[in-house]
Amino acid sequence: xxxxxxxxxxxxxxxxxxxxxxxAAQFETPVLLFSGGKDSILMTHLAKKAFYPARIPFPLVHIxxxxxxxxxxxxxxxxxxxxGVNLIVGSVQEAIDKGRAKEETGVNASRNSLQxxxxxxxxxEHKIDAAMGGARRDEEKARAKERFFSHRDEFGQWDPxxxxxxxxxxxxxxxxxxxxxxxxxxxxxxxxxxxxxIKLENIALPSLYFSHKRECVVRDGVILAKSEFITLKENEExxxxxxxxxxCGDMPIxxxxxxxxxxxxxxxxxIATTRTTERGTRADDKRGETAMEDRKKAGYF
Amino acid sequence: xxxxxxxxxxxxxxxSVDDGKSTLIGRLLYDSKSIFQDxxxxxxxxxxxxxxxxxxxxxLTDGLKSEREQGITIDVAYRYFATPKRKFIIADTPGHIQYxxxxxxxxxxxxxxxxxxDARKGILEQTHRHAFIASLLQIPHAIVCxxxxxxxxxxxxxxxxxxxxxxxxxxxxxxxxVQFIPISALxxxxxxxxxxNMPWYxxxxxxxxxxxxxxxxxxxxxxxxxxxxxxxxxxxxxxxDYRGYAGRIDGGVFxxxxxxxxxxxxxxxxxxxxxxxGEEIEEAFSPMSVTMRLNDEIDISRGDMIVRENNSPExxxxxxxxxxxxxxxxxxxxxxxxxxxxxxxxxxxVKEIKYKVDINTLHRIExxxxxxxxxxxxxxxxxxxxxxxxxxxxxxxxxxxxxxxEQTNETIGAGMIVKHNVTx
Numbered sequence: 001x002x003x004x005x006x007x008x009x010x011x012x013x014x015x016x017x018x019x020x021x022x023x024a025a026q027f028e029t030p031v032l033l034f035s036g037g038k039d040s041i042l043m044t045h046l047a048k049k050a051f052y053p054a055r056i057p058f059p060l061v062h063i064x065x066x067x068x069x070x071x072x073x074x075x076x077x078x079x080x081x082x083x084g085v086n087l088i089v090g091s092v093q094e095a096i097d098k099g100r101a102k103e104e105t106g107v108n109a110s111r112n113s114l115q116x117x118x119x120x121x122x123x124x125e126h127k128i129d130a131a132m133g134g135a136r137r138d139e140e141k142a143r144a145k146e147r148f149f150s151h152r153d154e155f156g157q158w159d160p161x162x163x164x165x166x167x168x169x170x171x172x173x174x175x176x177x178x179x180x181x182x183x184x185x186x187x188x189x190x191x192x193x194x195x196x197x198i199k200l201e202n203i204a205l206p207s208l209y210f211s212h213k214r215e216c217v218v219r220d221g222v223i224l225a226k227s228e229f230i231t232l233k234e235n236e237e238x239x240x241x242x243x244x245x246x247x248c249g250d251m252p253i254x255x256x257x258x259x260x261x262x263x264x265x266x267x268x269x270x271i272a273t274t275r276t277t278e279r280g281t282r283a284d285d286k287r288g289e290t291a292m293e294d295r296k297k298a299g300y301f
Numbered sequence: 302x303x304x305x306x307x308x309x310x311x312x313x314x315x316x317s318v319d320d321g322k323s324t325l326i327g328r329l330l331y332d333s334k335s336i337f338q339d340x341x342x343x344x345x346x347x348x349x350x351x352x353x354x355x356x357x358x359x360x361l362t363d364g365l366k367s368e369r370e371q372g373i374t375i376d377v378a379y380r381y382f383a384t385p386k387r388k389f390i391i392a393d394t395p396g397h398i399q400y401x402x403x404x405x406x407x408x409x410x411x412x413x414x415x416x417x418x419d420a421r422k423g424i425l426e427q428t429h430r431h432a433f434i435a436s437l438l439q440i441p442h443a444i445v446c447x448x449x450x451x452x453x454x455x456x457x458x459x460x461x462x463x464x465x466x467x468x469x470x471x472x473x474x475x476x477x478x479v480q481f482i483p484i485s486a487l488x489x490x491x492x493x494x495x496x497x498n499m500p501w502y503x504x505x506x507x508x509x510x511x512x513x514x515x516x517x518x519x520x521x522x523x524x525x526x527x528x529x530x531x532x533x534x535x536x537x538x539x540x541x542d543y544r545g546y547a548g549r550i551d552g553g554v555f556x557x558x559x560x561x562x563x564x565x566x567x568x569x570x571x572x573x574x575x576x577x578x579g580e581e582i583e584e585a586f587s588p589m590s591v592t593m594r595l596n597d598e599i600d601i602s603r604g605d606m607i608v609r610e611n612n613s614p615e616x617x618x619x620x621x622x623x624x625x626x627x628x629x630x631x632x633x634x635x636x637x638x639x640x641x642x643x644x645x646x647x648x649x650x651v652k653e654i655k656y657k658v659d660i661n662t663l664h665r666i667e668x669x670x671x672x673x674x675x676x677x678x679x680x681x682x683x684x685x686x687x688x689x690x691x692x693x694x695x696x697x698x699x700x701x702x703x704x705x706x707e708q709t710n711e712t713i714g715a716g717m718i719v720k721h722n723v724t725x
Contacts, residue, residue: 004554004586005517008309008388017577017590018549021530025603025644049578050590053543054535138381145376163376164712165402165627167409169549170641170703174710188390190381277337 009197012189016043017050018169019148019185023130024050024057026173027181030130031088033119034060036072037248038205039134039186042194044083045203046185059086061122061131063115066093067229067250075206090122110253116298120156123180130173130181138190139278142293148187154178158296191246191278192271199264211244211262222255246271246278307383310516312413313392313440315404315431320417321448325486326380326393329508332493335382377407386512396427401434401660401675402627405715408438409701412516415507416445420453420483424466426661432467433660436474437623437677437717439697441519443479444510451485455498473663475694478514482507520587521696525553525561526614527607528643528689528699533592545576545592546601551643551698552691553609554586555593563599564606564616564689570597587698604645606689614689614699620682622702622716623658623693624672630706630713631671632680638713639705640684643698647685648707655679679719693717 006014023030032047034040047056062076080087092114095101101117104110123131137144147163149171164172173181186194198205215226215238224230226238229252243256244267261267314322330336380391392407394400408414414435418428435443445467453459460483471479482491483502490496493508505513533545555561559572573594575585585591593607601607608614626632632651640649657666657678672678682702693700704714 003517004520004522004584005308006589008307011309011588014549014588014590018530021547021590022644025531050547051533052578052592053537053540053545054533137379144378144380160376165406165715166712167406167703167715168698168701169410170701172641172703172705172710172712174639174705176710188379188381190383190388192383193388274337276339 009193009200012186012193013046013049013197015188016046016185019171019183020047020050020132022171022173023132023183023185026171027130029126029128030058030132030183031061031126031128032056032058033131033133034062034076034087035134035248036062036068036076036206037134038194038198038209039136041075041079041203041205042198043132043134043186044079044085045201048083056083056085058132059088061088061090061126061128063090063119063122064092065112065115065250066091067110067227067252069206069208069225069248069251071206071208072248088122088126090118092118094118095121110250112250112253113295113298116156116295123156128180129175130183132183132185134186135184136189136191136194137187140292142296146184146187148184149173150182150184151175152180152182156180157298158182160293160297192268195264195268195271199268206248208245208248209267211242211259211266213240214243214256215239216241216243216256223258224253224255225251227251307386307388308516309388309390310413310511310514311390311392311411312415312511313394313404313407313411314415314417315394315396315407315434320396320419321486322393322396322417325415325417325446325448325484325492326391328486328489328492329389329391330380330382332489333382333384333508377403384508384512389511396431398427398430398660399675401430401677402625402715404431404434405438405625408434408440409697409715411438411440412519413442413444413511413514414440416443418445418447418463418467420447420449420459420463423463424470428467429470429662430660432471432474432476433663436471436476439475439694439717441477441516442514443476444507445479445481446486446507447481447483448486450483450490450496450499451488455483455490455496457499457501460502480504480510482510521552522554522586523552524612524614524691524696525555525559525607525609526551526689526691526696526699527555527593528645529601529603529605529607530644531603532601543594544598545594546607547590547592548607548644549590550585550587552587552696553612554584555591555607556584557581560610561595561607562610562613563601564608564613565687566600566605568597568599569610570595570599572596604643606643608689614691616687616689618684618687620684620688620690620702620716621655621719622680622682623719624678624680624704624714624716626672626674626676626678626714628706628711628713629674631673632714633671634680637707638682639707640682640688640702641705642688642690642702645686645688646705647688649682649684649704651680651704652683653681655681680716682716690718692720694720 095118101114147166216223244259261270378393394404394407416431464481484491491506530548562569573596575582636651657669691699700718702716706713
């Protein structure tokens, strides 16, 4: 009987590193999609480990809605400097200015689905053949069906009914001209795995993941940060709350949770007892039962 | 040793809604508190809209619009839950014969298979099929759950008869470790909590089995196999002469000082260090991703394999595989395909279809001209360059290939390398 065994975090780490190395070897112009959230920060950490002592052999791509938390951008710029990687920014504002995308109107307007246009434009402009993302299968039911190597047609579309089977650790990266792949190295991680690994490896995160005081607006049960991007409805008021974020998307759609957890230990404890999913705070997923599947088919992350 | 010491267990469940598969998964998720309130709310709402008077837990796993519309599982869905002892990944697959390829996909990475049997119906054709797939894919452990015991008044003789029958037919198969548990997924008997309705059953609950089955030996720790993914050369001042080989260990144990051989060149050297992120690893084994450095400068590139000097895989262009066909386009002999094996790939020719297996009876069907989607058949392949192969039975990772269509780029076949008769 052998005792050669690694724990679940090291097994997930090893799997993600294997996938990233396959991407670097099998594609010509891969990139890592970087949102500024904890999952993409984790991805840069894994990429650094995968290729050390060489630099990460692909650039980061940030699709910038212009509605970011200021902490995110500051963190991004420091990280890029520290890792010595290139950063490509695809701007949603630019797409709107050029008439490629149309801003939503109304009080719940968001630039979430406009990101699809900028993302596909950026991929095309830089002739990117593989875009790695930090999506996880435990996040959302459509994502539970994702492959590690997910094929996209020449229009960037996902065809969930016709996905390539994925067996053992053999990833098929073959494609025709103009098509590309989305690759998800941390598919098998859960929210808890991510936090436990962040603690294990002592990975730095933006301050908004930890408990802090913030001026907020509560809308349809979602706690939104007060910012220049949000228009108050008539009977809404700004209240100060002690909150933290479980995910980090655009300011107008990312909900905070009331929390006193200001250390990684406390966050892990909080997640262990929480009864809602992390995307439960995302207004973009509440637009219908298959909101995520519909956006993904069109080319969303 | 790290403080965090939870192991990961991947298991597969094959079956249809009728077997209670979704109920069982729902039960495991629910009793381990892995279903969140907002997910449950959404499922309750959908069940109401559909006019059900119960909460349909299959809506938790059936994620795609087309699946929810038809009320069936089409694709493999991955589910996650944890207990204080282990983390679990469930590959939830449909059980009908037209989804054999999905079952095979889910089974390919599993440590364990749960085979569900309806106590009222006993062993059916699909039980044979699920057991055969578990055996074919060499899933190291199987748990046969005789479900719906509540509907047969928790009678021991019903259970005993099914167990006997299963043992009899599975003796023809190659499943190393089989356990049997009488359960009711709906009522919760022997799933997470011990049943008070079946005092005659002295074994453990399903969750106890999942938490305690010994999985450390599931990987091959004997035959050293390290397929190269890429060569790391930083070209920086600090690491000017650094040359590291990146890969994931597919078998055996590697450590500094070991004598090794590189395939296909046959050059030998010794290991200078095994490391990750600049930190040395004392002993590296499957499934670890590492970077290996050697004491000699040898020309090594992606697709090469580092092995021990006195323990080599077979170096051959001719392989025999048991293939699961995954494409709507049938396969005929003399077809060209891409073969992907470890980090190697090359154009190859399917030379011969030897026989097809009837996956319900396990009988061989000889003299077949072509194989169709979901068929399992033995074929011979001639690769355009040498591959470094082990029998699948010996090593799942150096013993498996996928076949890719030259024109459409689709993955069309999953093959397990059979130990072949060596011809001089």
